[in-house]
Amino acid sequence: MASSRPVLGCIADDFTGATDLANNLVRGGMRTVQTIGVPLDAAAPVDADAIVVALKSRTISPADAVAQSLEALHWLQDQGVQQIYFKYCSTFDSTPAGNIGPVTEALMEALGTGFTIATPAFPDNGRTVFKGHLFVGDQLLSDSGMRHHPLTPMTDSNLVRVLQAQTKSPVGLLAFDTIARGEAAIRARFDELQSQGVKIAVVDAVTNDDLMVLGRALRGMPLVTAGSGVAIGLPQNWAVLAGEGAADRLPPAHGQRAIVSGSCSVATNAQVLQFRQGGGQSFAVDPLALAAGVDVVGQALAWAAPRLAGGSVLVYATAESDAVKQVQQQLGVARAGEMVEEALSDIAVGLVERGVRQLVVAGGETSGAVVRELGVRQMAIGPQIDPGVPWTAVQSPACPGETLHVALKSGNFGTPDFFTKAFAQLS
Known part of the structure; x- marks a missing residue:
C-alpha cells in the first residue's frame, strides 16, 4: 500500500x-x-x-x-x-x-x-x-x-x-x-x-x-x-510501492501535436534533422531577427495554425555549435539565450491556445521557460518514451479544464527518431 x-x-x-x-x-x-x-x-x-x-x-x-x-x-x-x-x-x-x-x-x-x-x-x-x-x-x-x-x-x-x-x-x-x-x-x-x-x-x-x-x-x-x-x-x-504499472497511468491523450526545441545539443540536432528529413513540417526561429525586433512569435504561430491539422509541427532554434557561437558573439550569451527562451515559450503557449494538447519540449532551459509560461504548477509522471524522458499530464490556463500532455526532453537525451516515437506512444 x-x-x-x-x-x-x-x-x-x-x-x-x-x-x-x-x-x-x-x-x-x-x-x-x-x-x-x-x-x-x-x-x-x-x-x-x-x-x-x-x-x-x-x-x-x-x-x-x-x-x-x-x-x-x-x-x-x-x-x-x-x-x-x-x-x-x-x-x-x-x-x-x-x-x-x-x-x-x-x-x-x-x-x-x-x-x-x-x-x-x-x-x-x-x-x-x-x-x-x-x-x-x-x-x-x-x-x-x-x-x-x-x-x-x-x-x-x-x-x-x-x-x-x-x-x-x-x-x-x-x-x-x-x-x-x-x-x-x-x-x-x-x-x-x-x-x-x-x-x-x-x-x-x-x-x-x-x-x-x-x-x-x-x-x-x-x-x-x-x-x-x-x-x-x-x-x-521503501515498502511503499504502488501496484505494478499503476504509478505511470495518465489520462487519454487528444488534440493537436507540436514540438518546441531550443536545445543545441548533438542529440537534439540529430532529432531535428531526422524529423525534417522525414517530411516533418518545421519553422526555424532566427535569434538575429528577434534582436532586430521582428515579430518572430507571430510569424511562427501564423505559419503553424493552418498546418496543425495535418500532423506534428516543429518550431526550433536548434543549431550547430558554430552557428550558436556566432549569434552569441553578436548578441552576448545571456541575451541570446533569454530572447530565444522567451520567444519559444510564447510560441508554445500560442500553440496550446490553438489546440495543441500533445507537446514535446527539447532542452532544459527551454523546458523551464515553457512550463512557467504555461502556468504549470504540478505534473503527473507517466510512461517512459526513452530513458530519462516520460510523458506527463498537466493543467494549464492556456487550455482550462483540459489535460495537456507534455514531454520535457533533456537536450542530450533520446534517439534520433524521438519526436515521432513520442507521439506514436500516445496514439
Whole structure:
C-alpha cells in the first residue's frame, strides 16, 4: 500500500532533469509528483511516495541557486520526507564556480550531515563513471559534444577534480572495484573516506546493477546527490510501492501535436534533422531577427495554425555549435539565450491556445521557460518514451479544464527518431 506521506524529497536543478528523475522513480513503482518551483502553499500535503521540486537553477548565480535549493529543502522537510536527493545533469553540467558544489555544501550544512556521494552515472543513457572519469557513450566527457556547450562547456572528465574546484569540502573517490564487492564493502568505504576527512565521494558506476547495489548502500543517508540514474536503486529501500504499472497511468491523450526545441545539443540536432528529413513540417526561429525586433512569435504561430491539422509541427532554434557561437558573439550569451527562451515559450503557449494538447519540449532551459509560461504548477509522471524522458499530464490556463500532455526532453537525451516515437506512444 502506498504511504500517505512522501518518503523521498528531490530537488532538481532544471525541469527536464526533474522529469528524468521522476521517470526513474515511477518505473520503480513510486507514485511521484513533480512541482514547478516550490509550491506557494507550504501547508498543502502531497499524496505521493516521492516529490520532485523542479528548479531552474543550473546556470544562475551560485548564491541564487543555493537560496532556491534551501527553500525547496525546507518545503520538503515540512512534507515529512525521510531522504533528500539533489539531482543534476548526467553530464555534470557546471562551471568552476558551481552550481553543483555550492548547492551540495549548503544542503549538507542545512541537514547537519558531514558526508554524501556524487555520481551522474546513468548507463541507460550512456553515462558511466569509471575511476572517477565520466564517459558519454564511448567518449570521455571532455571529448564529447559537451565540450562545446554554450553555457556550461565541460572540458574535464575527472569528476573529482571538477567537483573539488567548486567546493571547499574534500572530495574523494569510491571506485568500481569497491562497487563490485557489494553493499557491505561500499558502506565500509564510506566509513573509511569519512575517517580521512572526505565529505563528498564521487562514485563509479558502469551498469544498472552497480546503481542497484549502490542504492541499497544509500539507505538512511540524509542527502544523496546524483544524476537521475541512482533513482533506479532507491525505491527498493521503501515498502511503499504502488501496484505494478499503476504509478505511470495518465489520462487519454487528444488534440493537436507540436514540438518546441531550443536545445543545441548533438542529440537534439540529430532529432531535428531526422524529423525534417522525414517530411516533418518545421519553422526555424532566427535569434538575429528577434534582436532586430521582428515579430518572430507571430510569424511562427501564423505559419503553424493552418498546418496543425495535418500532423506534428516543429518550431526550433536548434543549431550547430558554430552557428550558436556566432549569434552569441553578436548578441552576448545571456541575451541570446533569454530572447530565444522567451520567444519559444510564447510560441508554445500560442500553440496550446490553438489546440495543441500533445507537446514535446527539447532542452532544459527551454523546458523551464515553457512550463512557467504555461502556468504549470504540478505534473503527473507517466510512461517512459526513452530513458530519462516520460510523458506527463498537466493543467494549464492556456487550455482550462483540459489535460495537456507534455514531454520535457533533456537536450542530450533520446534517439534520433524521438519526436515521432513520442507521439506514436500516445496514439
